[in-house]
Amino acid sequence: MELYIFGFRPDSQPPAASQExxxxxxxxxxxAIKLLWSSWCDAVIVHQDVAGSWSISYRGTSLxxxxxxHLCQSAKIKDSLSNDVQTKVHFFGSAMHHGLGGYAISSTDSSESVDQITLFATDSEVEQGIPEVQSYPMSGTRKVTNIRVLSDETLLLSIQKCLTDEDKIASIPNIKQLRDRLSSGTSFPDPTHPPRASFIPTRWATNATTVTILDEEERVWTSTRDPRYPKCLGRPYEGTSDFELVPYLSETRIAKIASGGYMSAAVSNEGELFVWGQACPGSEGEPSVLNGNMESNQSTTGIYAESEQEEFVRCLTVKIEVEEAIVCDVAIGHGHILVAAELHGSVGEEKKVVFAAGDNSRGQLGLASVGEFVEDFVEVADLKGKRIAQLAAAGWSSFVVTADDI
Incomplete structure (x- = not known):
């Protein structure tokens, strides 16, 4: 496997505008390579050598x-990589501010004492006397399986009842209050979002205004605390911060969600691609698929939105050499989006393309030049024919893991 990083590299200087x-x-x-966390300023990457041993690599400036x-030597994290059915590790932090803030480890095997939350203090917190690394075991009838930090520093916690294995969502105002609860042994708050027994989150995605969640029935829910940007919800704003279903996707089974900046996307089990949202405030442009300015018959290879669309969510047509392709993955950064698609021929021939659109000020689209905003999806030539194992994006960076060459 190979890892490519386009745009701002967390451990080096970004390319200058207009640089070839x-x-x-x-x-x-x-x-094997997996990207476990990424923000505008850092990334956590794990990789496996030929002998099967896993290593943890940190690239960035926040830690x-x-x-x-601590991160790179953690035995518990390494164990979770080789035992991903029983043990899960979830990293959390501020994607556009402080970067990585910590991680939560949870296990489905109650006999193993691996459940814990580890917090990484910021520079200002260290100056206040807070230890650089704080680890707290989780015990009792509830444990935290995932944490998300919103743009206003609010935390959303996925809390599992140990007796039922049922996840619900609770909120805490900030990291400080989470640390106070963990250090004092105070129990986690009762789940409050939303009061629906059928709602169990399985995947999360957040951007500047919105939280998007995929439930166990493969439906998409969204919530916001900032109603100024209703397009980012993919639905009308209902006047509350409760999670609500995205109506346009309610009958479609979704396999993947992604979010960043002021855009979100979903990929169905059949490989259909949906996007919603808007350009980042102050952006030089907006991807044309969001405003429906391009028809699907204008080119043989590309991604298009018909002019007649639902008000919020755009259902996109993805083509490779005239034929409609299936989408395998999607990633969204702060104003840019990458899409991996494949076309399976009648004689076993496969054609693989990565498309990119949006902000390219740091070269985050992986194109031949840096600087111009790209409104229409274009093919990333250097990735043509490569099988994509993982796409990720954060801030002004894009991360691509390939599984083989042409």
Whole structure:
């Protein structure tokens, strides 16, 4: 496998505007590679050598040397990589501010004492005397399986009842209050979002204004605390911050969700692609698929939205050489979007393309030049024919893990 990073690299300087790019080269090659966390300023990458051993790599500026050593040497995190059925690790933090804030480890095997939350103090917190690394075991009838930090610093916690394995959502105003609860042994708050017995979150995605969640029935729910941007919800604003179903997608089974900046996307089990949202405030442009300015018959290879669309969610047509392709993955950063698609021929031939659109000020689209906003989806030539194992994006960076070459 190979890892490519386009745009701002968390451990180096970004390319200058209008700088000509060279042919994309991987920054890492390994038997297996997974990106576990990314923000505008850092990334956590795990990779496996030919002997099957996992290593943790941190690239970025938000963690201190002590925090980085803890992360890269954590036996519990490494164990979770080889035992991903029984043990899960979820990283959390502020994607557009402080970066990585910590991680939660939870296990389905109650006999193992692995459940814990680890917090990484910021520079200002360290100056106040807070330890750089704080780890707290989870015990009792409830445990936290996932944490999301919203743009206003509110935390959303996925809380599991140990006796029922049922996840619900609760909120805490900020990291400080989470730390106070953990250090004092105070129980976690009762789940409050939303009061529906059937709502169990399985995947999360957040952007500047909105939280998007996929439930166990593969339906999409959204919530916002900032009603100024109703397009980001994918539905009309109902006047509350409660999670509500996205009506347009209510009858479609969704396999993947992604969110960043002021856009969100979903990929169905059949490989259909849906997007909603708007351009980032102050942006030089807006992807044309959001405003329906392009018809699907204008090119043979590309991604298009018909002019007649639902008010909020756009159902997109993805083509590779005239034929409609299926979408395998999607990732959204702060104003840019990447899409991986495949076309399966009648004689077993496969054609693989990565498309990109949006902000390219740092070269985050992986194109031949840096600087111009790209309104229409274009093909990333350096990735043509490569099988995509993972797409991710955050801030002004894009991360692509490929599984093989042409």
């Amino acid at each position: 790019s060279t042919v994309a080269t991987p920054v890492l090659q390994a038997k 201190t040397a002590t925090q980085t050593d």
